[in-house]
Amino acid sequence: MGTRTAIEWTDATWNPVTGCTKVSSGCEHCYAERLARLRLRDAYLRRRPAVDTESNRNDPFAVRLWPERLRQPLRWGEPRMVFVNSMSDLFHRDIPEAFVLEVFEVMMKADWHIYQVLTKRPSRVARFWNRFHGRLATSEVPPHIWIGTSVENWEVSYRVRHLRLIPASVRFLSCEPLLGPIELDLEGIHWVIVGGESGPGHRPMNMLWARRIRDNCRRAGVPFFFKQVGGKTAKAGGRQLDGREWNEMPCMVCRSGGVSAHLVNSYAATGSSI
Ligand code: SF4
Numbered sequence: 001m002g003t004r005t006a007i008e009w010t011d012a013t014w015n016p017v018t019g020c021t022k023v024s025s026g027c028e029h030c031y032a033e034r035l036a037r038l039r040l041r042d043a044y045l046r047r048r049p050a051v052d053t054e055s056n057r058n059d060p061f062a063v064r065l066w067p068e069r070l071r072q073p074l075r076w077g078e079p080r081m082v083f084v085n086s087m088s089d090l091f092h093r094d095i096p097e098a099f100v101l102e103v104f105e106v107m108m109k110a111d112w113h114i115y116q117v118l119t120k121r122p123s124r125v126a127r128f129w130n131r132f133h134g135r136l137a138t139s140e141v142p143p144h145i146w147i148g149t150s151v152e153n154w155e156v157s158y159r160v161r162h163l164r165l166i167p168a169s170v171r172f173l174s175c176e177p178l179l180g181p182i183e184l185d186l187e188g189i190h191w192v193i194v195g196g197e198s199g200p201g202h203r204p205m206n207m208l209w210a211r212r213i214r215d216n217c218r219r220a221g222v223p224f225f226f227k228q229v230g231g232k233t234a235k236a237g238g239r240q241l242d243g244r245e246w247n248e249m250p251c252m253v254c255r256s257g258g259v260s261a262h263l264v265n266s267y268a269a270t271g272s273s274i
Pocket residue numbers: 019020021022023024026027030031032033087088089120273274
């Protein structure tokens with residue numbers, strides 16, 4: 001797993017961990033779970049899970065560590081936007097902190113890439129950073145490591161508060177799949193992505209919900225990225241909201257020149273797991 005990806009969401013995926021546990025309604029049609037149970041089942045079952053119990057051993061979606069993948073970004077010479085753990089959540093409780101630390105050490109070393117670390121467990125990120133930032137010799141998460149959390153409806157909007165506790169230059173929200181209206185407090189947030197659900201059993205998004213978040217972003221001066229309307233396939237509903245595409249990115253990317261146009265193109269459509 002890794003290098004160039006068929007997922008248009010990002011440039012490359014890097015999966016030093018696979019497997020997860022559902023935590024909220026955004027997980028219902030988890031893409032990573034679908035792949036783990038169907039296409040990747042045999043490969044995953046050949047490896048012992050991180051927490052080795054009988055039930056985990058027979059579950060292809062149990063958390064598994066792949067240390068041999070840790071050094072992949074160091075081998076990619078060209079700068080890429082790297083989606084970290086598209087097949088898991090780096091802050092799942094079964095992943096040892098020492099392993100998460102190794103992931104961060106690689107991201108710090110291979111600092112020519114931009115890493116998107118998206119989690120549904122931002123409180124664990126805050127605890128991890130408090131405990132380990134000294135080992136990484138920095139008090140703040142460096143600007144090339146973006147930390148984000150998923151907020152699919154108001155019930156999980158408390159995650160924004162937890163995200164704010166992390167001293168990162170880019171804290172972002174992924175409101176995808178957007179499942180209900182949300183009133184977001186955008187203080188300390190640097191980017192918002194909105195998208196409707198796609199794939200089997202997709203739950204339709206009301207465009208009013210998306211519009212409200214966009215207007216909120218505009219008032220707060222926060223870049224807004226509208227990924228997709230959603231539907232049977234990622235491309236079914238298109239990418240327009242009120243007659244146009246919304247491809248804003250955090251301003252550090254805008255400043256970095258050539259990267260941005262490529263990233264905007266690669267960012268559109270299809271589903272991420274987290
Ligand atoms: S990978 Fe993401 S969407 Fe899937 S179960 Fe884990 S947290 Fe939920």
